[in-house]
Amino acid sequence: MIPAAFDYRRAQSVDEAVGLLTEHGEDAKLLAGGHSLLPLMKLRLAAPSVLVDIGRLSDLSYVRANGDTVAIGALTRHRDLEISSVLHEHVPLLAHVAGQVGDPQVRHRGTIGGSLAHGDPASDLPAACLALGATFTMVGPQGEREIEAADFFQGFLETALGPDEVLTEIRVPKADGAGWSFQKFNRRAQDWAIVGVAAVAGSRPGIGLVNMGSVPLRATAVEAALAAGASASEAAAHAADGLDPPEDLNASPEYRRHLVRVLVRRALEEAGAA
Amino acid sequence: MSILGNRVLRREDPKFLTTGGVYGDDLPGVGALWATFVRSTMAHARIVALDAGGALDRPGVVAVYTAADLDLPPVPAGMPGIPESMFRPVLAQDVVRFVGEPVAVVLTEERYQGEDAAEAVFVDYEPLPTVVDPETALAGGTLLFPDHGTNVATDFREPLDEHFFDDCEVVVRQRVINQRVAPCPLEVRSGMASWGADGRLTQWLSTQAPHSAKDALAGLFALAADQVRVIAPDVGGGFGAKIGPYPEDLVVAWSARAQGRPVRWTETRSESMLGLVHGRGQIQDIAIGGNRDGQVLAYRIDVLQDAGAYPAVGAYLPMLTKLMAPGTYAIPKVSASACAVVTNTTSIGAYRGAGRPEATAAIERAMDLFAAEIGADPAQVRRQNLVSKDFFPYTTATGFTYDIGDYMGALDLALEASDYAGLRAEQARRRAEGGPCQMGIGVSTYVEITNGLPDAGEFAVVEVLPTGTARVYTGSSPHGQGHVTAWSMLASEQLGIPMEDIEVVANDTDLVASGGGTMGSRSLQAGGLAVHEASMTLVDEARQLAAELLEANPDDVVLDKIEGRFHVAGTPAVARSWAEVASAAEERGGLRVEHKSSPSGPTFPFGAHVAVVEVDTETGQARLRRLVAVDDAGTILNPLLAEGQRHGGLAQGVAQALLEEVRYDADGNPVTSNLADYAMISATELPSFELVSMATPTPVNALGAKGIGESGTIGSTPAVQSAVVDAVAHLGVRHIDMPASPQRVWQVLQDSASHKGSE
């Protein structure tokens, strides 16, 4: 439970972070809240030789209403999302989901940017961002670029982020008054989801799935069924279509397929999405 | 007015809540080397090559030792009858038998250096066939100890008479798994060893029993008993898993001697999940028979105990399971059979309840199955078969004599407090409505044995100093229970010296001459009794001396416990204080009484629990909604301490029913070796417990006290398991093994539905 030796650099700005990443290449890793990276390092499943700490870039910690969207700095801690009045007004789903992550200690350290950049299919916030149709901003040596959440997650713990890029902002369309639901199915309150479902109704409906494949997923078959006028339970019957969920201690793939159908139905009913 | 029986706040807590405890890892350890263990990554393999060369060049590395370096004999199993060929080598010798078994130790100047260096120790393993499942072990195709010729470590098997159930109208059979669980004390193993220039060993251990550790260490290093000192600093829980010293502790002591420097270690949680003993681990085949009117006539249990790789206490647990087989019931015929086998897994040891929870879980499951079979209410069937309170002391069919009990009384209290009738009505309503969330009610009654070790006594010294303050030395080994509070209450009650003026000394073999330690719920009835009796004797001796000082007849002298002074009855104005008497006693060797208690036998606490569970029949998720517990531990010294023991016990019992299970894959790789994968219970999974008081004093000791440390665990597990089954009983389910995880419950519901569909 002691990581292998590494160098530590603290970045004072995004540009400096990008510079350090460029300098050290594949050996370097950004450190935000450390709550995904450090456990891997302690188990020696990851052994970066340089850590570039962006955890103190306080200008990347914000939640701001901005026209039709809410902009969230990548370094915003889960706890700050959980209690954000801007989110409660415009995107309550995201505040709620952030409040379901781990335990208070985790929520006071972990950041939304770290959660998305890590790309863990078992994480809650990626599914919420998929359901909400979020857009991410990344900064690299070539400058800034944007990407849709739906295009961001590319493989197991793999995202569109280049090794020298920093995720800086998450923009979420406002969903004022739209129904929503987050169904997190786990055994203990502080556990990761065995299966989770984030759903938003309203003008831009969307459903994101937790732990149903190698990446955070959108329930496209359900969304299509809903668009075609299916009822909640009819649409939910498609929740596992085409999915290849993982097997672990808590669930077989078959059980996950069953769970996701139940949870999607409940989410749609709660969100009033059909 | 007596202080006994009051909710006296724990004297221990201000320290723990402010400056914090001093645990093994907090010891200053100036100049100590750190020990890091290289552990087997294979469940069963021959060590073909072991090369420490790579590690020796790493920064900070002082030495690497393997079995070849150690001149230490294997560790005796600590239990009679276990064959020597199954004794555990201190470091693995030629063969490794479970993942996590220490193979080598690396000594470094700094702790972190050890982890890097341990990775550089090269071990070449040649895999051997692995045995994880006890039934496979019993079949004996692969032997862990070929010299022994069998995997059976202990054998208490008894054949079953083929006519055993002949007079029964109904017989129900079931295989029940009492799964392997991990004790998970919050403090993992930790300690330090230091040898003096005089060849004396001082060892700090996170242990429940310093004195037996001292004996073990003295034996191992062939030292006179007074050449070893064991100190238990603050200990963050043990639950039975910290009774003996571990091989790692012995290696630490050996290394310290070899290096001429103190050596310390603290394991990680992941190591602890593999290295600390596990608990439970039984396959039980139960059969219960009786009449359709509800009378149980015959009960049989066959236990196959998983002992883990190196048999120790765990190999003896089925003995207790056998003896406690009939539980609270007056069953005319009881037959119990058991044996323990070795497997390529972590050894099984004592864990909160140790052998009794397994017995209770089995008989309670049997009662439920029997009730279901004859279509009767499970509470009613229990009531019909409980041992009546008029029959105590009661000798069971398996040969134990229960001291005292009122099982019907306990059951009635639990049913009343839970509004059992109301619960059944609500259940019927919810079944009729047919919603996805169904309710289950589980009832258990239990009796267990506490202070059941052959040596039931405990050592204490009580002394009063010339300052008028007192000191209590105890052979009990506090590690969270509140002994300081309890023992100062007992002494204060007799001496009339305020609790805050009483110091309690424990956990240091130089300061306390002997001790049995804290395990098996024995402290109050053994160690507390010793303090109580020693205090009374001390008062008598002090009265003699006070009489001399007062120039009075000793028979006329009384102790005013409010003022803490001795005077002649009727003339309180002329008195001698404790300080005066103790000062006068100084030239005669002081006011000091050394005593070992000798309770006349073990005690048998009992109780009844009612659990209410909700099961989401769509997902299989079971949630505990209520837990009503009647736990009769006899006369209660301090309700606050007793409730603390009950709360912890209940939580761990619920955990076994719903959440916790140590699992291995088919190759013997542990898959639950951290607290993310091993679902240790937390407050969020528990309702507020509803504790009901009941106190039937035992005649076995002067305090009327029975053990309370394990009761909660023993009663709650079957109540909660039963409630889960009950929630889905109307869907055709009779049994669900523990833990009742969502996937398992869902699977059972699937099977039951498809079974029905195919009928």
Ligand SMILES: Cc1cc2nc3c(=O)[nH]c(=O)nc-3n(C[C@H](O)[C@H](O)[C@H](O)COP(=O)(O)OP(=O)(O)OC[C@H]3O[C@@H](n4cnc5c(N)ncnc54)[C@H](O)[C@@H]3O)c2cc1C
């Ligand atoms: C006990 C525990 C329980 C948890 N339970 C849950 C749970 O229930 N649900 C859940 O969703 N999560 C859970 N988590 C994970 C938690 O939410 C993490 O905080 C989160 O996944 C990662 O965020 P972080 O800021 O800690 O990232 P870090 O660990 O610092 O980084 C994670 C990865 O992202 C990269 N990275 C970080 N920030 C950026 C950035 N701005 N740009 C580019 N790359 C970046 C890092 O280089 C690293 O590879 C849990 C964690 C723990 C320790």
